[in-house]
Amino acid sequence: MSKPVIACSMRIKNVAMWIGDSLSETSKLADHIVILDDGSTDNTPSICRKFPKVRYYRQFCSISDQVRDKNKLLKYTLALNPDWVLALDGDEVLEKKAASKILDEIAEIDPQNPQHTIFRLRLLYFWNDLNHYRNENSKWGQFWKDALWTTWGQNLNTLQFLPSGFAENHHCGRIPKGIVGNRKDIDVWVKHYGYVYFWQRKQKAEFYLRTEKKPSYLNLINGNAEKGMILEEWKERV
Template identity: 35%
Template structure:
């Protein structure tokens, strides 16, 4: 079986979804490379409790200052494990359970060197996801999360402090397989987090360079205006 290395950046995730994410990844990933961005809670200890994890820690946080540099650091640590394939997930994202059966096929197929998945934003809980506006997984379409490591490709990111992407630019331009595996994104599942996440997003993008203003404002829409579908 080709070697799969998962990678992620974490910061203060101990009391959120990280443990579930790592348990899920441990089923099908050979290694999980984690760059801890100066957590002040028990996140590092939680990561280290998983045998598959290779943990690296920063003493000062970089995510809100220079995300592209942080992503490059994570990439360098990841490729040092000699992976054949690399999976880029965040600490609040889960591939659905059947990934344990599907991932081996995706790693063995030789028609594509990249695989795209749709991301579903759970909203106000885990049973429903948003389908209005740019939240719609069908309107947003597929994004590449799984790639075959190719040392000849440049490992460059756009020089952006925010929304720089989780994979090098060259990998995002590869022809890719559209997988029907879904990513369950839990970042908006807790109603108590929605307002502060809105403030953080707008604070980092006050001129609406990376997302339309209407999309940011839709974060705070009243429940009757939000369109949801049940996760099945």
């Protein structure tokens, strides 16, 4: 079987701190990287355009809506006829062994009758610095997410992102609704940098409080999110 076509889709905004590293690692795996930039005002656009595999789209919308944007991104991605689609955020970086591991897993899948159609990857929440990640038995330390799915055996016309019920359709998920088949956790780690520094956590807590009116996000800055925290030193796996 010839190498399957892999596309990566990203909805991003103001991720200049991380997007270069993210695209460098993702380019080792993906044939196409489809980016929808929701109005970045930092150096994100110029960094993205340096990578030849990137198909870059930029928009400026007065109202934020994740479902609207992710359905638009899905349309752009499926137009490339990928066999597999990887969904990442702009503040996420694949570990160095990710490309070979994912290709090994895909090689085990039967395109005519896929045993698994969704792969779940482990997100490592880096905390306080770039050398340590959360590794306790909590939602922060053991966080697995649907992130890679195949078009094999799917009715692509029925796939879509649906309203989440949250303000601005936050938390609508990484992959579209309507994918049929089984999930599998695979031993691939993704370095998630969106909560590394306290100022980032404070910014997110205030954003969600303002948009969703939910004080629970204040746990990010009042210490509750760190109860029982175990920090593990990061070392690339080979």
